[in-house]
Amino acid sequence: MTTSQIADMLRSNGLKVTPQRVEIIRFLQAHRVHPTAQQIYEHVLRKVGSVSFTTIYNTMRVLEQMGQVRKIPITENAAIYDIDTSDHGHFVCEICGTVYDIAYKASFQIPHQARKTELIVYGVCERCMKTQ
C-alpha cells in the first residue's frame, strides 16, 4: 500500500491524514509482526520524530473500529495488534515471546450468536526448541 493509498483509506473513513497515522499504518503493513503499542510507538517516534502514546492508542482504536486492525488479547501484559484481519489463530512462544499466525479449523456447537473467535496456542516455537 502506497502512502497515497493509505491517505485515501484514512480520508474515506472521515479521518485526517497525519504523519503519525500514516507511519503507524505503514509500519503495520511493512513488518507484519504483531507489535505492542510500545513497539509501534518506538517505530513511529524514530520515523516521524514526534508521537505520543495517546496518539498510538487513539489511532489503534479508530483502526480497530474501522475493521482495519485486530487487537489480540495475549495473556499477560500488553495487547498486540494485527493488521491481518482474516480468520486465523496465533501461536505464542513462551520463551522468546514471538507471535506466529496459525491456520486452524475449529468446530463447536453453541446456542449463542458468535461474532468473533480467538484461538491462541501457547508453547515453545521451533527456533527456541532447537536452541534449548
Add this chain to the structure above:
Amino acid sequence: MTTSQIADMLRSNGLKVTPQRVEIIRFLQAHRVHPTAQQIYEHVLRKVGSVSFTTIYNTMRVLEQMGQVRKIPITENAAIYDIDTSDHGHFVCEICGTVYDIAYKASFQIPHQARKTELIVYGVCERCMKTQ
C-alpha cells in the same frame, strides 16, 4: 469436596490450611462460575470476615501453579479463573458478560510444541438474544 478434602489437598501440596484458602477453593467449586479476583474477594470477605486482594492473588497464583485452576485471559479488564482444568473453550457474552464453557474440536498444524490451547468465542448469548 469436603473441607477436610480441601485441607488435604492444600497440605499435600505443602501449603498451610488457612480459612481464606479454604473458602476460596470452596467458592470456586461450589459455584462453578468464572469469577474475577474481585468476585472471589467479595465472597471470601463475606464468609471469612477478613481477606485482602494480596491473599486472593497469591492463592490464585499457587493454585494455578498446582494445576488446580486455569486463568483465562478474557479480552479487556480483569482475568477470570476456572476450576475446571479440563480441555474446553469459553464463550463470552458481550452484553451481560457471562462466560459459558463450550466444547470444541480444533485442528491446526504447527511446527511448534503446543502446551496450552485457549479458545474464546465472543458474541451474544441465548438469554440476551431473547431479551433484546
Add this chain to the structure above:
DNA sequence: CTATTTGCAAAGTGTTTGCAATGAC
C-alpha cells in the same frame, strides 16, 4: 478559519511487591 488531532500530565484499573504483624502447626 474550523474542526480534528496531537501530546502532556494526571487519573484509572488490575495486579504485584516490601515488609511488619499474625497465625498455622
Add this chain to the structure above:
DNA sequence: GTCATTGCAAACACTTTGCAAATAG
C-alpha cells in the same frame, strides 16, 4: 517457637482522559 501467610500501603504496567496548543483541509 518457627516459618509461612496475611494484609496494608505503595509501586507497577498498560491504557484512558482532560484540556490546551498545534495542524489538516
